[in-house]
Amino acid sequence: MRVSIVLLLFIAQVVIGVKRYFIPNLKANWYKASEFCNSQDMALASVESVEKHQSLVKFIESTDKFSNASRFWLGGSDLAEEGTFVWAPTGRLVTFAAWAENEPNNVNGTENCIEIIHNTYVNIRWQWNDHDCRGFTTYFVCESVADRCIEPF
Secondary structure, three states, X not given: XXXXXXXXXXXXXXXXXXXXXXXXXXXXXXXXXXXXXXXXXXXXXOOOOHHHHHHHHHHHHOOOOOOOEEEEEEEEEOOOOOOOOEEOOOOEEOOOOOEOOOOOOOHHHOEEEEEEEEEHHHOEEEEEEEEEOOOOOEEEOEEEOOOOOOOOO
Protein backbone atom coordinates (compact mmCIF):
# COMPACT_ATOMS: atom_id res chain seq x y z
CA MET A 1 0.00 0.00 0.00
CA ARG A 2 2.76 2.46 0.94
CA VAL A 3 4.64 1.80 -2.32
CA SER A 4 1.45 2.48 -4.31
CA ILE A 5 0.90 5.81 -2.57
CA VAL A 6 4.50 6.89 -3.12
CA LEU A 7 4.27 5.86 -6.77
CA LEU A 8 1.02 7.81 -7.22
CA LEU A 9 2.56 10.91 -5.65
CA PHE A 10 5.58 10.63 -7.95
CA ILE A 11 3.38 10.27 -11.03
CA ALA A 12 1.23 13.23 -9.94
CA GLN A 13 4.31 15.42 -9.57
CA VAL A 14 5.56 14.50 -13.04
CA VAL A 15 2.14 15.01 -14.64
CA ILE A 16 1.49 18.44 -13.15
CA GLY A 17 5.06 19.56 -13.70
CA VAL A 18 6.09 20.20 -10.10
CA LYS A 19 9.71 21.28 -10.00
CA ARG A 20 12.18 21.46 -7.17
CA TYR A 21 14.43 24.52 -7.27
CA PHE A 22 17.80 25.07 -5.62
CA ILE A 23 20.05 28.13 -5.41
CA PRO A 24 23.60 27.19 -4.34
CA ASN A 25 25.53 29.43 -2.02
CA LEU A 26 27.97 30.49 -4.75
CA LYS A 27 28.19 32.69 -7.82
CA ALA A 28 29.46 31.47 -11.19
CA ASN A 29 29.46 32.29 -14.87
CA TRP A 30 26.72 30.62 -16.94
CA TYR A 31 28.88 27.67 -18.00
CA LYS A 32 30.05 26.86 -14.48
CA ALA A 33 26.50 27.31 -13.21
CA SER A 34 25.30 24.77 -15.75
CA GLU A 35 28.09 22.34 -14.79
CA PHE A 36 27.24 22.72 -11.11
CA CYS A 37 23.53 22.03 -11.64
CA ASN A 38 24.37 18.99 -13.76
CA SER A 39 26.68 17.69 -11.02
CA GLN A 40 23.66 17.74 -8.69
CA ASP A 41 21.52 15.80 -11.23
CA MET A 42 19.68 19.06 -11.89
CA ALA A 43 19.72 21.66 -14.68
CA LEU A 44 19.68 25.43 -14.94
CA ALA A 45 16.05 26.46 -14.66
CA SER A 46 13.85 26.69 -17.75
CA VAL A 47 10.83 29.00 -17.64
CA GLU A 48 8.31 27.88 -20.22
CA SER A 49 5.13 29.60 -19.03
CA VAL A 50 3.71 32.42 -16.93
CA GLU A 51 2.90 29.86 -14.22
CA LYS A 52 6.48 28.58 -14.10
CA HIS A 53 7.76 32.16 -14.05
CA GLN A 54 5.53 32.97 -11.07
CA SER A 55 6.51 29.75 -9.31
CA LEU A 56 10.21 30.51 -9.78
CA VAL A 57 9.80 34.10 -8.54
CA LYS A 58 7.93 32.88 -5.46
CA PHE A 59 10.73 30.40 -4.74
CA ILE A 60 13.50 32.99 -5.16
CA GLU A 61 11.68 35.44 -2.90
CA SER A 62 11.60 32.78 -0.18
CA THR A 63 15.39 32.40 -0.15
CA ASP A 64 18.19 34.31 1.52
CA LYS A 65 19.53 35.24 -1.98
CA PHE A 66 16.58 37.57 -2.60
CA SER A 67 17.19 41.30 -2.22
CA ASN A 68 16.20 44.58 -3.85
CA ALA A 69 18.95 43.95 -6.41
CA SER A 70 18.87 40.24 -7.29
CA ARG A 71 20.18 38.48 -10.41
CA PHE A 72 20.13 34.78 -11.30
CA TRP A 73 21.18 32.76 -14.33
CA LEU A 74 18.47 30.76 -16.09
CA GLY A 75 19.07 27.93 -18.56
CA GLY A 76 18.36 29.83 -21.78
CA SER A 77 20.80 31.08 -24.39
CA ASP A 78 21.21 31.95 -28.05
CA LEU A 79 24.73 30.55 -28.22
CA ALA A 80 23.95 28.29 -31.20
CA GLU A 81 22.22 30.96 -33.30
CA GLU A 82 22.15 34.66 -32.48
CA GLY A 83 18.62 35.80 -31.69
CA THR A 84 17.18 32.28 -31.36
CA PHE A 85 16.94 31.55 -27.65
CA VAL A 86 16.57 27.96 -26.49
CA TRP A 87 16.48 26.27 -23.11
CA ALA A 88 19.84 24.48 -22.94
CA PRO A 89 18.61 21.67 -20.66
CA THR A 90 15.90 20.62 -23.15
CA GLY A 91 16.80 22.20 -26.49
CA ARG A 92 13.29 23.67 -26.70
CA LEU A 93 12.76 27.14 -28.13
CA VAL A 94 12.03 29.92 -25.67
CA THR A 95 8.37 30.65 -26.43
CA PHE A 96 7.37 32.38 -23.20
CA ALA A 97 9.59 35.36 -22.35
CA ALA A 98 9.69 38.12 -19.75
CA TRP A 99 12.30 40.38 -21.34
CA ALA A 100 13.03 43.77 -19.81
CA GLU A 101 12.46 46.76 -22.08
CA ASN A 102 14.88 46.80 -25.07
CA GLU A 103 16.08 43.27 -24.31
CA PRO A 104 17.58 41.08 -25.57
CA ASN A 105 20.11 43.48 -27.05
CA ASN A 106 23.40 41.52 -27.31
CA VAL A 107 25.57 44.46 -26.19
CA ASN A 108 29.04 44.29 -27.79
CA GLY A 109 28.05 41.01 -29.45
CA THR A 110 28.79 39.12 -26.22
CA GLU A 111 25.40 38.72 -24.50
CA ASN A 112 23.96 35.27 -25.12
CA CYS A 113 22.70 33.87 -21.81
CA ILE A 114 19.47 34.66 -19.96
CA GLU A 115 19.39 36.05 -16.44
CA ILE A 116 16.37 37.04 -14.39
CA ILE A 117 16.63 40.36 -12.57
CA HIS A 118 14.78 41.99 -9.72
CA ASN A 119 16.17 45.47 -9.09
CA THR A 120 13.85 47.98 -7.50
CA TYR A 121 16.48 50.73 -7.83
CA VAL A 122 16.06 50.75 -11.63
CA ASN A 123 12.42 49.56 -11.69
CA ILE A 124 13.10 46.06 -13.04
CA ARG A 125 10.89 43.46 -11.38
CA TRP A 126 11.56 39.85 -12.35
CA GLN A 127 12.40 40.55 -15.96
CA TRP A 128 14.95 38.91 -18.22
CA ASN A 129 18.17 40.23 -19.66
CA ASP A 130 20.74 38.70 -22.00
CA HIS A 131 24.23 38.84 -20.49
CA ASP A 132 27.80 37.76 -21.13
CA CYS A 133 27.85 34.03 -20.36
CA ARG A 134 31.55 33.77 -19.50
CA GLY A 135 32.54 37.18 -18.16
CA PHE A 136 29.79 37.69 -15.58
CA THR A 137 29.23 35.75 -12.36
CA THR A 138 26.02 35.68 -10.36
CA TYR A 139 23.79 33.32 -8.42
CA PHE A 140 21.82 30.78 -10.42
CA VAL A 141 18.75 28.57 -10.13
CA CYS A 142 18.96 24.81 -10.58
CA GLU A 143 15.79 22.77 -11.05
CA SER A 144 14.97 19.10 -10.81
CA VAL A 145 14.82 17.20 -14.08
CA ALA A 146 12.58 14.39 -15.18
CA ASP A 147 14.14 10.96 -15.35
CA ARG A 148 16.45 10.78 -18.31
CA CYS A 149 15.78 7.15 -19.11
CA ILE A 150 15.88 6.26 -22.77
CA GLU A 151 13.49 3.67 -24.14
CA PRO A 152 15.08 0.88 -26.20
CA PHE A 153 14.66 1.19 -29.96
